[in-house]
Amino acid sequence: MKKKRDWGYLGSLCISVLLAFVIGAVILAVAGFSPVKAYAAMASGAFSSARHIGDFLEYAMVLCLTGLACVLGSRVGIFNVGGEGQLLLGAVVGCQVGVWLNGQSPWLAIPAAALAAMAVGAFYALIPGWLKVKVKVNEVITTIMLNTIAASLCQYLAKGPWKNPNKNMVAATAQLDPRYWFKTLIPGSNLSTAIIAAAVVTFLTWYVMQKTSTGYEMKLTGQNPRFAFFSGIKTDRIVLACMCISGAMCGLVGMFRVYGAEHLYRSSVSNQYYFEGLTVAMIARYDPVTVIGLSFLFAILKIGAQGMELSAGVPNQIYLIIQTVVIFCMAAESGVFASLRAGAQRKKARADIRRKEEESHV
Template sequence: MMRYRLEKRPEPSKLMLYGTPVAAVVLTMILGCLLFSAIGYNGLRAVQEIFLTPLTNPYKWQDLGIKAAPLIIIGTGLSVAYRANVWNIGAEGQYIIGALAATGVALMTWGMSGWWILPVMAIAGMAAGMAYASIPAFLKTRLNVNEILTSLMLTYASVQLIYYLIRGPWKDPMGIGFPQSRLFSEAARLPNIIPGTIVHLGVPIAVIVALIAWFVMSKTVFGYRMRVVGAAPHAARYGGFSETRTIWLAMLVSGGLAGLAGMLEVAGPFQRMVPGFPTNYGFTAIIVAFLGRLNPLGVIVAGVVLAITFVGGQVAQTTIGLPDEATGIFQAMMLFLLLAGDILVRYRIRRVSPEASVGAA
């Protein structure tokens, strides 16, 4: 009976590394076309509406910026953590907690004016995201509890906290029974940077955050620490880099940026806290981080690609009746193909005869 094993290839070229995400997107379009055709939809039209219409329709470009901004910020934070081999899967919860902290500031300053309100909301959002990320960091460094499980489970606690607050202490007294907070004051809302559009200040902030992260990760000791600890933990310990400190730094950076994204989202498109605020940006940003090759510059491009699927999915719902879950199917397929491509780039499948297996034993 023949057996197979994975054998590590020589170090792949940059062309192969950066060509894999492009191939994953193209294959997603092809397989998505076949899949939706098989279940009774116009597969070619579905791919066109999801991947091409947001780019060819100028009225959708502003939507791309709004959707891409939180994905870029959260994806940047996750790329830093994953570089250090710290697997923060709970960015969605940190994003929600950051938005709740910003909402608390907005409600406490309701009716007030002043330029300082938005910066205080941003600081509160980042601090709350960092505090929430510190829980799995503490459990990991003190009790060796897997950060994947703890960060993920805390996400569901944050969703329940939203429901409690907007149905109780933060419920809008003028909301006619709807579970939502009151509308933020003008000073607590992000200004639009392009007149006549919905493009708010958070869009350029997202790009600036990614550029700063790229500089820090590629040009500073902090970035060098993250890369070394993630790639060669034994060498990092020999070089004097503390693994515990690196875990804390990675979790705090990723949690803080997720909290900032939550603040920008609640002060921008939503302008109040509502039950529908959890939009899975934190989970989608995981795909953004890997599609961008854990490089903040690549995260900018990947954030736009995933934003295209969000906007295109909404277009496809109205034009051809595609279900809302179609966006998630395309995104999941993209991640699967990307990870599969990474394995094939780094490993080859080798057939091993039974005699060779016995001899090796």
């Protein structure tokens, strides 16, 4: 119900990003690189060719979907750190469904794979959700541990039962029939028609969260679960549903990665991508629209940094430094504001007492 943009937030975000670039520049200079040349290489790494633009758009899609999955959990008061596992499982199962259905029409195989990936992601998120709701087990711990299990399970499947028939391929499943691949939109890049599906999913998530009475119930549940329960909302059911949808979205991202870019399952379908999405969600303070915007920014930085490494020889870890400094500044910003506000409140309370005292003496 708020229409005004939060200008204070936008301002401090801009300052944080600028500061991050400045600190990045200092580090580059200390390391013996020219910051100007490095940043120029970064910009051209992201924008110089259609292929790079395609790559950063694809990565923005991944960040946006995983970030929104995280926002969805946080909306009902759950911190889903298990998206990486849900993503990997969605990727491997989605891929294998495609392999099994080999020869069938793509109109059957692709929806079946998407549904399977979503189902497995949802199920994998349901486990910690259920533990949280029924036995009050902290979801952060369970989801982190489930990540490790999922990663190992996927490795096992890709090396064992679902192994690629080609002996030279280690730890990968069989390749999908090219008919099932999402059509590449920019030749040579990872960008495929999956981004259209992703845009639809993004819109739906935003719509449900911001515009519907279900989103309203989610918000109340996250803000004060006791109040939500008190006012008649079935909070357990909402938390479980959100957890499932969050997991399903992660599973779907895995499937998009396989059908759009990798065309078979191997561990490179995700290199801790969920955690980068989670970072974006945190910087965006779990606001869906901001997540969408920031996904593009961080995708540009990441792909640009890779280009910079190739052309200027600057290690792409500079991307991580910039990202970390932004997080750091944003966290510090809220801390600084909170302490300023608390100080003002204390002052006001003291003045109130003094005024009351004076009145009572009159």
